[in-house]
Amino acid sequence: xxxxxxxxxxxxxxxxxxxxxxxxxxxxxxxxxxxxxxxxxxxxxxxxxxxxxxxxxxxxxxxxxxxxxxxxxxxxxxxxxxxxxxxxxxxxxxxxxxxxxxxxxxxxxxxxxxxxxxxxxxxxxxxxxxxxxxxxxxxxxxxxxxxxxxxxxxxxxxxxxxxxxxxxxxxxxxxxxxxxxxxxxxxxxxxxxxxxxxxxxxxxxxxxxxxxxxxxxxxxxxxxxxxxxxxxxxxxxxxxxxxxxxxxxxxxxxxxxxxxxxxxxxxxxxxxxxxxxxxxxxxxxxxxxxxxxxxxxxxxxxxxxxxxxxxxxxxxxxxxxxxxxxxxxxxxxxxxxxxxxxxxxxxxxxxxxxxxxxxxxxxxxxxxxxxxxxxxxxxxxxxxxxxxxxxxxxxxxxxxxxxxxxxxxxxxxxxxxxxxxxxxxxxxxxxxxxxxxxxxxxxxxxxxxxxxxxxxxxxxxxxxxxxxxxxxxxx
Amino acid sequence: xxxxxxxxxxxxxxxxxxxxxxxxxxxxxxxxxxxxxxxxxxxxxxxxxxxxxxxxxxxxxxxxxxxxxxxxxxxxxxxxxxxxxxxxxxxxxxxxxxxxxxxxxxxxxxxxxxxxxxxxxxxxxxxxxxxxxxxxxxxxxxxxxxxxxxxxxxxxxxxxxxxxxxxxxxxxxxxxxxxxxxxxxxxxxxxxxxxxxxxxxxxxxxxxxxxxxxxxxxxxxxxxxxxxxxxxxxxxxxxxxxxxxxxxxxxxxxxxxxxxxxxxxxxxxxxxxxxxxxxxxxxxxxxxxxxxxxxxxxxxxxxxxxxxxxxxxxxxxxxxxxxxxxxxxxxxxxxxxxxxxxxxxxxxxxxxxxxxxxxxxxxxxxxxxxxxxxxxxxxxxxxxx
Numbered sequence: 001x002x003x004x005x006x007x008x009x010x011x012x013x014x015x016x017x018x019x020x021x022x023x024x025x026x027x028x029x030x031x032x033x034x035x036x037x038x039x040x041x042x043x044x045x046x047x048x049x050x051x052x053x054x055x056x057x058x059x060x061x062x063x064x065x066x067x068x069x070x071x072x073x074x075x076x077x078x079x080x081x082x083x084x085x086x087x088x089x090x091x092x093x094x095x096x097x098x099x100x101x102x103x104x105x106x107x108x109x110x111x112x113x114x115x116x117x118x119x120x121x122x123x124x125x126x127x128x129x130x131x132x133x134x135x136x137x138x139x140x141x142x143x144x145x146x147x148x149x150x151x152x153x154x155x156x157x158x159x160x161x162x163x164x165x166x167x168x169x170x171x172x173x174x175x176x177x178x179x180x181x182x183x184x185x186x187x188x189x190x191x192x193x194x195x196x197x198x199x200x201x202x203x204x205x206x207x208x209x210x211x212x213x214x215x216x217x218x219x220x221x222x223x224x225x226x227x228x229x230x231x232x233x234x235x236x237x238x239x240x241x242x243x244x245x246x247x248x249x250x251x252x253x254x255x256x257x258x259x260x261x262x263x264x265x266x267x268x269x270x271x272x273x274x275x276x277x278x279x280x281x282x283x284x285x286x287x288x289x290x291x292x293x294x295x296x297x298x299x300x301x302x303x304x305x306x307x308x309x310x311x312x313x314x315x316x317x318x319x320x321x322x323x324x325x326x327x328x329x330x331x332x333x334x335x336x337x338x339x340x341x342x343x344x345x346x347x348x349x350x351x352x353x354x355x356x357x358x359x360x361x362x363x364x365x366x367x368x369x370x371x372x373x374x375x376x377x378x379x380x381x382x383x384x385x386x387x388x389x390x391x392x393x394x395x396x397x398x399x400x401x402x403x404x405x406x407x408x409x410x411x412x413x414x415x416x417x418x419x420x421x422x423x424x425x426x427x428x429x430x431x432x433x434x435x436x437x438x439x440x441x442x443x444x445x446x447x448x449x450x451x452x453x454x455x456x457x458x459x460x461x462x463x464x465x466x467x468x469x470x471x472x473x474x475x
Numbered sequence: 476x477x478x479x480x481x482x483x484x485x486x487x488x489x490x491x492x493x494x495x496x497x498x499x500x501x502x503x504x505x506x507x508x509x510x511x512x513x514x515x516x517x518x519x520x521x522x523x524x525x526x527x528x529x530x531x532x533x534x535x536x537x538x539x540x541x542x543x544x545x546x547x548x549x550x551x552x553x554x555x556x557x558x559x560x561x562x563x564x565x566x567x568x569x570x571x572x573x574x575x576x577x578x579x580x581x582x583x584x585x586x587x588x589x590x591x592x593x594x595x596x597x598x599x600x601x602x603x604x605x606x607x608x609x610x611x612x613x614x615x616x617x618x619x620x621x622x623x624x625x626x627x628x629x630x631x632x633x634x635x636x637x638x639x640x641x642x643x644x645x646x647x648x649x650x651x652x653x654x655x656x657x658x659x660x661x662x663x664x665x666x667x668x669x670x671x672x673x674x675x676x677x678x679x680x681x682x683x684x685x686x687x688x689x690x691x692x693x694x695x696x697x698x699x700x701x702x703x704x705x706x707x708x709x710x711x712x713x714x715x716x717x718x719x720x721x722x723x724x725x726x727x728x729x730x731x732x733x734x735x736x737x738x739x740x741x742x743x744x745x746x747x748x749x750x751x752x753x754x755x756x757x758x759x760x761x762x763x764x765x766x767x768x769x770x771x772x773x774x775x776x777x778x779x780x781x782x783x784x785x786x787x788x789x790x791x792x793x794x795x796x797x798x799x800x801x802x803x804x805x806x807x808x809x810x811x812x813x814x815x816x817x818x819x820x821x822x823x824x825x826x827x828x829x830x831x832x833x834x835x836x837x838x839x840x841x842x843x844x845x846x847x848x849x850x851x852x853x854x855x856x857x858x859x860x
Contacts, residue, residue: 031651305653341656357492357504357653361712361730369723384653386493386734388711393726400720 003455011456014055014463015449016421017048021064021072022443023422023433024415028310030317031382032417040417041071049075057089058463060096061470063442065435069100070108077125078117090121092467095474097129102139105129106146113153126154137179140166141200198223213238225250233262248275253282253327254436257319260350272348279350283326286438295373296334300363301325301349302379304340308354316436318354320413321378323437325349328376336370338363340379358382360425361389368397374407376440380414381423381431391426398428409447411440479770481754485790489660489674491738495652496709498644499701501667502652503741505660510677511793514764514785515553518546518684519594523575525582527596529603533583540603544582544596545690550676550785550794551592552762586759586766593761597796598691600758600783604768605800606632609811612847613819619836620819624847629811634804636692642701646689654682660795662745663688666700667707669744669778674795676785694801712737747778748797755784763788771800773809807842814839 003011024041028034045068048056060072073093097105109126112118130150133139140147140162148166151158164172165180175181178195185192186204193204198219205215216235223231232247248256260268260275268275301324307317328335340363341356343349360383367375383390397403410431412422422433430450432443445462448454488511492504525544531537574580585603586595612628613620639645642665652661659681660674673688675681714729755767768783782797800808817824825835836856839845845853 306651355656357495357655362727365723365727365730384493384495385655386712386730386737387496387709388713389730392712392714392733393730396714396716396720396726396729397723399716400725402720402723 003452007456008452010052011449011452011459013048013052014456014459015446017044017056018059018062018064018443018446019412019422019431019433019450020044020415020420021059021062021068021433022435022439023065023413025065025067025435027312029313029414029417030306030309030380031414034312036417037415040420041068041415044420045071045075049079053081054085055460055463057085057092058460058467060092061467062463063439065439066100066104069096070104070111073097073125074108074111074115074117077112077119077122078115080119080121088467088471091471091475093125094128095471097125098132098474102133103143103146106143106150109150109153110146113149118153123154126150127156130156136162137165137177138197141179141183142197194218194222196222198227226255229255229259232259248278249281251278251282252438253279253286253323254438256282257323257326257350257437258315261315261319261322265351265353268351272345272351275350276348279323279326280329283323283330283437286327286441287330289441295332296370297328297332297336297374297376298367298370298372299324299328299335299337300340300360300367300375300377300379301337302340302358302360302377303343303349303352303354304356304358305354306358306380306382315354317380317413320411320434320437322350324376324378324411324440327437327440334372336367336372338366357385359385359389361386361393364390364393368393368402368406372406374409377408377410377425377429378437379410379412379425381410381412381416381425383425388426391428394426394428411443479754479756480767482790484749484753484784484786484792484795486749486792488791491662491741492655492658493734493737494664494710494741495648496707497648497651499666499704499707500642500644500648501664501707502648503662503664504655504658505662505672505674506655506657507659507678508657510659511787511791513553513762513787514676514793515551516675516680516684516794517549517551518687519549520546521575521580521582522546523578523580525580527582527585527599529584533581540606542599544599546597546687547582547594548597548684548794549589549592549594550761550764550766552764588759588761593759593766595759595766595783597687598783598798600766600768601781601796601798602634602636604756604783605771605781605804605808606634608771608808609815613814615818615820617820619821619848619852621847621849629844629847635695637695637698639689639691639693642693642698643705644701649686649689652685654685658682661685661688662741664707664744665693665697666704668697668700668799669747670697670799671780672745672748672782672795672797674784674792676793691796692798694799694804696801697799710737748780748782758783761785764793771805771808773805773812775805775809779805779808803842807844810838810842810844 020041024037026034026038026041029037056072057076060069073096076089076093112122130136136159144166150156151166158166161175161177161180165175169184172184175184182192182195183200186196190208190210193201201219201222216231216238229247229251251259256279260279301321303318303321307321308314309316325337339349340359343352345351358379360377360379364377394408408429410425410429411434412431413434414422415433416423422431424431430447432446432450434440434443449459488507488509490506492506495502521544523544525542527540527542528536529538529540585599586593610629610632612624616625657678659678660672662672663670670693671691675684712733714733716725716729720726754770756770757765757767759766764785764787766785769781771779771781773779779800780797781800782795784792785794786792813824813828817827821832821835825832836848836852839848840853840856
């Protein structure tokens with residue numbers, strides 16, 4: 001493919017941005033601190049916003065992670081621009097905001113307030129969002145400060161008792177609404193807090209000094225599914241719940257693998273078969289959501305020491321690699337996994353800790369030897385045994401004309417703040433960023449562009465089509 | 476203790492693996508498939524300023540030195556076969572290690588057998604070998620030397636080093652370093668200068684001692700080096716095909732060949748330490764192992780490393796730590812050796828290097844040994860300049 005320099009720059013910039021938006025957050029990674037990540041990511045956003053405003057907005061439709069969705073919305077609202085695409089941009093913001101988790105949306109409102117962004121569109125976005133939420137009472141309670149922020153910032157007219165609840169609850173002696181009344185009463189009576197959502201009741205439990213075990217037993221019916229999953233370990237510790245399978249059965253792939261890795265080694269070993277089954281089932285569910293990619297797959301999974309991540313995100317790169325192994329099993333009947341360090345029990349790769357050096361070149365050769373249609377490398381891109389080995393292997397492989405039927409792809413869960421994108425293994429291997437193993441299917445449409453096999457104009461077109469479809473589906 | 480031997484260090488079982496680069500720091504992992512059996516090394520935290528007795532009783536030393544001591548290393552004999560400590564192991568605190576009072580403590584000897592174990596202060600041993608050199612000063616009362624020099628020799632003899640904590644990037648480099656399964660040591664390059672080497676008897680001991688590299692001290696030029704070269708390049712493995720590539724196996728062979736090339740390249744860079752036979756001084760014995768330190772040679776045209784090591788009867792290295800002397804330190808050592816060789820006679824010494832006495836005196840002054848000379852000699856030097 002011949003493309004002009006301008007086109008190449010555009011394509012590379014966009015792919016860099018999309019990759020970063022999938023992989024990056026403001027939290028520290030193994031190699032870089034949170035502050036470095038934040039500064040680097042802010043720069044990438046500013047750069048793309050300044051140079052490709054339309055495409056910047058279109059990225060909202062690409063299922064990028066919540067952190068970056070919020071950041072894009074914040075930047076778009078903070079830099080209002082009157083132009084032809086304003087209507088589409090408004091639609092995208094509206095729908096994207098509904099996709100991210102509510103605590104993030106309310107945090108975004110707080111950021112907008114702190115940034116003194118208060119234009120007409122910002123107020124309208126906040127108003128629309130709060131009007132769209134199903135249970136405004138529950139939101140006002142769960143996200144009280146964020147909600148109050150938004151109400152104040154956007155001059156909202158709050159219906160019913162909510163205004164009083166948020167701003168002058170001390171003056172109210174009794175609420176009509178049972179939920180709000182329970183909240184008022186819980187300040188004085190323990191019994192009332194068990195009618196509240198778990199996250200609110202927890203504060204009251206601490207206030208009243210309620211025994212942990214008793215509290216968890218009684219609040220259990222009020223927990224959401226995710227809360228129940230998250231509290232699994234804690235509940236087991238105080239002896240409230242014994243069985244694992246209940247919570248595991250409904251967990252999604254991106255949650256179950258980190259959870260399994262967080263279990264003590266003895267428990268993991270003991271229940272290995274059961275855990276493997278649950279992960280495999282979660283992977284099948286994820287695979288079913290996307291159009292399956294057919295063909296034989298060989299994966300090269302990085303379980304080196306650096307994949308233990310940071311204290312803030314323990315084992316995330318490792319979880320991505322292990323999740324990928326199960327996901328590929330689910331996608332393709334013919335999948336073989338190769339590791340940077342062979343697991344002690346190949347059937348249960350989650351039993352091993354992240355350890356050892358990063359040798360990509362040799363497992364890559366092993367993978368290529370099986371002559372698969374796809375070779376997928378899941379790695380943070382810091383290859384050191386030998387450095388640049390993967391590039392050398394792929395170069396010779398292609399020069400020798402051995403690689404006609406094999407597509408090689410590098411999936412990277414870690415944003416490298418020094419390079420403003422997930423670190424590449426080689427210019428010959430397209431790199432795409434992901435946050436979790438489940439994202440791998442979502443990023444597949446961009447592989448062709450990352451590899452430079454399709455031009456920037458088509459990428460623009462793809463993003464536009466995606467954006468329109470996104471708005472239609474959401475509406 | 477003062478027996479001087481000459482032998483070659485045997486590093487044949489050790490393989491140089493691929494480097495890991497972080498900023499100015501290049502770390503070359505040293506692997507060994509089978510550990511040296513029978514020896515275990517662990518760390519005993521001291522974290523105090525210590526008054527270390529060299530001669531005389533602990534309470535009333537006739538000769539001692541003061542230094543901050545982060546930790547001591549304790550070598551103990553293990554059962555035959557590589558024994559590895561897994562996780563935390565409780566050990567009886569050594570009764571022989573004195574009490575710490577207000578951050579100070581007394582330590583008896585740098586290397587000492589305690590309850591069947593060998594306790595020693597890493598790098599102090601090597602450094603003391605350097606400091607102790609011709610410490611007595613002039614033996615013959617030549618007219619140039621001051622009364623103090625004749626009575627007290629080179630005391631006080633000072634050398635300073637930079638702690639690993641202060642080397643920019645070393646802490647991060649050690650943190651992000653990915654330790655190999657059978658790694659027993661590391662060769663450290665800072666600003667692409669071969670700085671030091673550290674070898675432990677087995678992989679488990681190495682894994683535990685890996686972070687202690689940060690508490691070692693380094694010559695001040697290393698610090699300048701680290702500041703001057705904040706980034707060293709990462710050499711990519713640019714695979715070259717030996718012939719035509721027809722299969723995966725050919726690529727595999729090219730990869731292995733390239734790795735072997737790198738390994739021998741890094742082995743070459745550390746050649747200064749291993750190639751030539753070293754003159755060593757026996758310090759202590761523990762079973763079939765001997766704790767030794769190397770005597771510096773002070774070649775002005777080459778890197779000068781001093782080191783300490785534990786070797787078995789075949790000369791196989793079970794423990795090793797080295798220190799790169801700075802150029803100034805080499806010059807000082809060279810000068811002292813020169814004077815010593817000429818029985819401290821200035822004219823003889825000057826003749827041996829075909830130079831004038833005045834120049835030699837000037838060198839003595841410039842290298843910080845002016846305090847050995849009588850004040851009128853120093854005065855004359857100043858006038859003649």
